[in-house]
Amino acid sequence: MTSFTDIPSTLTPLSVAGLTDYIQELLEQDYQLRQIWVMGEVSDLRHHASGLFFTLQDPQATATLRCVIWRSQVPRLLELPTTGTLITLLGQIRLYPQRGSYQLVVWQSIPVGEGLNALRYRQLRDRLQLEGLFDAERKRPLPPHPQIVGVVTSDQAAAWGDIQRTLRQRYPGLRVLLSPTQVQGTAAPTAIATALARLGQEGRAEVIILARGGGSAEDLACFNDERVVRAIATCPIPVITGIGHERDESLADLVADWAAHTPTAAAAQAVPSLNDLLAQHRDRTVALSQAMQTKLAIAQVQYATHLERLQRLPIERQLQQNQQRQQWQQQRLTAAIAQRLQQAQTHQATLAQKLAALNPEQVLQRGYALVRQASGALVRTTADLKVGDRVTLQLGQGSAIAQITHLSQTDSSQETDT
Known part of the structure; x- marks a missing residue:
C-alpha cells in the first residue's frame, strides 16, 4: 500500500x-x-x-x-x-x-x-379523474381533535423534524406514529404505498400525514405514481399531504383528503393549536358570562315593571281579580270531581256485572250442581272417584248425599251413575 x-x-x-x-x-x-x-x-x-x-x-x-x-x-x-x-x-x-x-x-x-x-402525466391524471379518485365527494373530513397521528416520510429528512416540531408546539401530548419510507427514487412509490398500508392495517392513527420537503420535479416524481395515488385512495384513514413547496402540486395532492403546501402546513392542518383552543374557550366563557348578565338585567327590568304595575292597581281590584280567579278554579275542580265520580261509577257497574257472571251460585241456579268428596274437595273427573264413595251434591237450593254405584268414561266426557 x-x-x-x-x-x-x-x-x-x-x-x-x-x-x-x-x-x-x-x-x-x-x-x-x-x-x-x-x-x-x-x-x-x-x-x-x-x-x-x-x-x-x-x-x-x-x-x-x-x-x-x-x-x-x-x-x-x-x-x-x-x-x-x-x-x-x-x-x-x-x-x-x-x-x-x-x-x-x-x-x-x-x-x-x-x-x-x-x-x-396528463394521461394518468385524466384516467384517474374519470374513475372519480379526485372527486370532492369522496374526500373524508379530518378529525377535529386526534390523539394519535401517523406520519409517512423519511426519518432522515428535514420534513420529519419540521412535522415533529410543529405537532409538539401546537398540540402537546400528542402521540405520533412514524412509518418510515423512501421519498425519492425509483423504489419510492412502492415504499410509500407499503408505509401507508402499514398504518392503515394497524388502525391506531386517526389521521395520516404524507410529507416530503421541496425538490426538483424529478425528485417529486414518485408522488405522481399511480401506486401512490391508489394507496392514498384506498387508505381507511384520512390522509393529509404536505409535499414540496407552495408551487408544487402532485397527483397525491389531488387524491388526498386534504392537501397542504408544505410538511409544516400539513402538520398544522392535522391538529388544532392548543393556544387557539384556549383562546376560544376564554372567548366562549366571556360570551356566556355576558349572555347571563344580559338575561339577568332583562329579568330585573321585567320584575321591576311588573312590581310597579302591581303597586298601581287598587286593592279592591286586586281582591276582585283574586275572587274571580278562585271561583274559576273552584268550578274547574267541581267539574273534574264530577267527571271522575261518573267514571268511577261506570267502572263499578262494569265490575259488578263481571263478578255476577263469574259467581258459581248463578251457575247452580241454572240447574247445575257441584259434586264434593267427603273431604270437601271438588270432583272434576271420574279419576277422583271410585264405586262406593259418598259424595255431596250442592244444588241451587240445598244439597243432597249420593253414593257412587257405577263409573263410566267416554272419549269426549266422563259420566258417573249414583
Whole structure:
C-alpha cells in the first residue's frame, strides 16, 4: 500500500478553486460545447429576476441538465419554455464555480411539442379523474381533535423534524406514529404505498400525514405514481399531504383528503393549536358570562315593571281579580270531581256485572250442581272417584248425599251413575 510519504513531490495538491478553474477551462474551451444544440423535456421551471431557470430532462433516461436563460436574452427567444414541453435549445456549457456544477446558458429555444413525461402525466391524471379518485365527494373530513397521528416520510429528512416540531408546539401530548419510507427514487412509490398500508392495517392513527420537503420535479416524481395515488385512495384513514413547496402540486395532492403546501402546513392542518383552543374557550366563557348578565338585567327590568304595575292597581281590584280567579278554579275542580265520580261509577257497574257472571251460585241456579268428596274437595273427573264413595251434591237450593254405584268414561266426557 502506498503511503503519503511515497507520493512524488511533483504531484502538488490543488486547491478547490484551482481544480474548478481547470475544469471550467476544459469545458468552456471545448469547441463542441461552446455552441451546442440539446433537446429534452422542460421541468422545474422557475422565474427569477435575473432570468429563467429550469431543468432539461431526457424522457428516455434519468439524465438531467440545468439550464438558464438570462433576462437580457428572454426577448430574443422564438418561444418561452414551459413545463412539460419538448424543446430544442441552443447554448453554451458554462461552469458555475460557486456550486461546482455546470449548466447550459441558453441563447435560443425551438419548441418540438409535448414532452413524453408530460404526456404520461396528463394521461394518468385524466384516467384517474374519470374513475372519480379526485372527486370532492369522496374526500373524508379530518378529525377535529386526534390523539394519535401517523406520519409517512423519511426519518432522515428535514420534513420529519419540521412535522415533529410543529405537532409538539401546537398540540402537546400528542402521540405520533412514524412509518418510515423512501421519498425519492425509483423504489419510492412502492415504499410509500407499503408505509401507508402499514398504518392503515394497524388502525391506531386517526389521521395520516404524507410529507416530503421541496425538490426538483424529478425528485417529486414518485408522488405522481399511480401506486401512490391508489394507496392514498384506498387508505381507511384520512390522509393529509404536505409535499414540496407552495408551487408544487402532485397527483397525491389531488387524491388526498386534504392537501397542504408544505410538511409544516400539513402538520398544522392535522391538529388544532392548543393556544387557539384556549383562546376560544376564554372567548366562549366571556360570551356566556355576558349572555347571563344580559338575561339577568332583562329579568330585573321585567320584575321591576311588573312590581310597579302591581303597586298601581287598587286593592279592591286586586281582591276582585283574586275572587274571580278562585271561583274559576273552584268550578274547574267541581267539574273534574264530577267527571271522575261518573267514571268511577261506570267502572263499578262494569265490575259488578263481571263478578255476577263469574259467581258459581248463578251457575247452580241454572240447574247445575257441584259434586264434593267427603273431604270437601271438588270432583272434576271420574279419576277422583271410585264405586262406593259418598259424595255431596250442592244444588241451587240445598244439597243432597249420593253414593257412587257405577263409573263410566267416554272419549269426549266422563259420566258417573249414583
